Amino acid sequence: MNLTSGRITIDLEHGTVGYEGEGPEVTYPLSDPRAFEIVSGAWLRCGWDTKYVYTFSWFGRPIIQLPDDLVRMQEVVYRVKPDAIVETGIAHGGSLVFYASLLRAMGGGGRVIGVDVEIRAHNRSAIERHEFIESIELIEGSSIDPEIVDRVRRSVGSARRVLVVLDSNHTRDHVRAELEAYAPLVSVDSYVVACDGLMKDVAGAPRSKPEWREDNPYAAIGEFVKDHPEFVCEQPPWPFDESEGLRRNVTYWPSAWLRRVR
Numbered sequence: 001m002n003l004t005s006g007r008i009t010i011d012l013e014h015g016t017v018g019y020e021g022e023g024p025e026v027t028y029p030l031s032d033p034r035a036f037e038i039v040s041g042a043w044l045r046c047g048w049d050t051k052y053v054y055t056f057s058w059f060g061r062p063i064i065q066l067p068d069d070l071v072r073m074q075e076v077v078y079r080v081k082p083d084a085i086v087e088t089g090i091a092h093g094g095s096l097v098f099y100a101s102l103l104r105a106m107g108g109g110g111r112v113i114g115v116d117v118e119i120r121a122h123n124r125s126a127i128e129r130h131e132f133i134e135s136i137e138l139i140e141g142s143s144i145d146p147e148i149v150d151r152v153r154r155s156v157g158s159a160r161r162v163l164v165v166l167d168s169n170h171t172r173d174h175v176r177a178e179l180e181a182y183a184p185l186v187s188v189d190s191y192v193v194a195c196d197g198l199m200k201d202v203a204g205a206p207r208s209k210p211e212w213r214e215d216n217p218y219a220a221i222g223e224f225v226k227d228h229p230e231f232v233c234e235q236p237p238w239p240f241d242e243s244e245g246l247r248r249n250v251t252y253w254p255s256a257w258l259r260r261v262r
């Protein structure tokens with residue numbers, strides 16, 4: 001859904017949602033999954049404009065993610081049970097701490113390897129003082145620098161189950177290069193996740209750039225899967241679902257999940 005055009009009408013009295021986009025206006029009852037998708041789209045846009053995702057922390061460190069995405073990620077981590085999680089894009093370290101907390105809770109001794117082109121001194125020092133630092137490795141440098149990729153590869157070493165999260169520079173070319181560099185580390189039935197494809201939907205909103213319509217992680221994924229049949233783009237199944245016909249994540253990561261099939 002494009003989040004910078006169209007008109008949405010929410011009528012709580014009659015329990016309906018109206019949407020007028022390119023075509024004629026449609027109206028759905030609030031109980032219809034399509035109504036939920038439309039309202040969620042408006043909520044995502046409103047959250048984008050108000051910087052909702054910049055209000056959370058995990059075990060003391062700021063984490064710049066939509067909580068829905070974190071719960072979905074937790075479902076996958078619990079199922080895949082990675083020995084190593086690689087994440088590009090550390091920022092304040094909240095997401096590294098999030099992964100470390102899950103791996104520790106599962107008791108398997110898994111490790112999180114984080115890469116950032118610039119780990120600011122106050123962030124580095126807070127992460128290095130964190131209770132979970134023993135599970136975390138920090139690597140500073142560009143995620144597509146061959147030397148950095150090699151360091152990550154060596155650090156992953158012989159880990160059998162590996163999950164990769166790409167959350168650094170979100171341009172198409174950068175994400176494409178990250179996919180080529182890090183997807184080979186992913187184990188069968190695990191995932192590489194290219195975050196923040198929502199960029200394409202909010203292009204035109206405040207804090208966006210017009211070129212985001214084409215220049216985004218979603219485009220990189222499309223290119224990558226064409227060349228890599230060993231990966232399929234699919235939303236991980238929900239382990240629990242008693243909803244009234246809902247199917248799609250409410251997410252900043254549309255079409256972000258690439259599962260390794262062989």
Ligand SMILES: C[S@@+](CC[C@H](N)C(=O)[O-])C[C@H]1O[C@@H](n2cnc3c(N)ncnc32)[C@H](O)[C@@H]1O
Nearest residue numbers: 063064089090091095116117142143167168169
């Ligand atoms: C969206 S933030 C990461 C948020 C973090 N994963 C979280 O959930 O809180 C993006 C980070 O990517 C880093 N970054 C930008 N370009 C990069 C590159 N070429 N290589 C590695 N990191 C990069 C930035 O320094 C920034 O800290």
